Amino acid sequence: MSTVNVEVNGRVYAIGCEDGQEVHVQGLAAQFDSQVREVAEAVGQVGELRLFLMAALLTADELADLKNRFSHLQGELARAQSEAAIVEARAARALEQAAERIEAISVEHEADSPRA
DSSP: OEEEEEETTTTEEEEEEEEOOOOHHHHHHHHHHHHHHHHHHHHHOOOOHHHHHHHHHHHHHHHHHHHHHHHHHHHHHHHHHHHHHHHOOOHHHHHHHHHHHHHHHHHHHHSSOOOO
């Protein structure tokens, strides 16, 4: 387990994380710090706990929107895959029918041809 120092709203916090995750945690903290600073600009310094709570709620709202968009896109992907399977099946059937016609024409042609 590692400890990484992150800065949020001008204060440094020591955060525990898995070994090798330090850079990732610092990046997350930087994103959160940006969110906290946006809230502070919008509402002023209303206390650190309230700023953090408001920033966390904004982040949670963004996450919920992304989850909804992801779910919608999964549905669209499933529909597209289903439609692709239908088109593929139709194409395969059309090829089978074409092959059957070619075979029938070949058989007719052989029957009509004089044998030597």
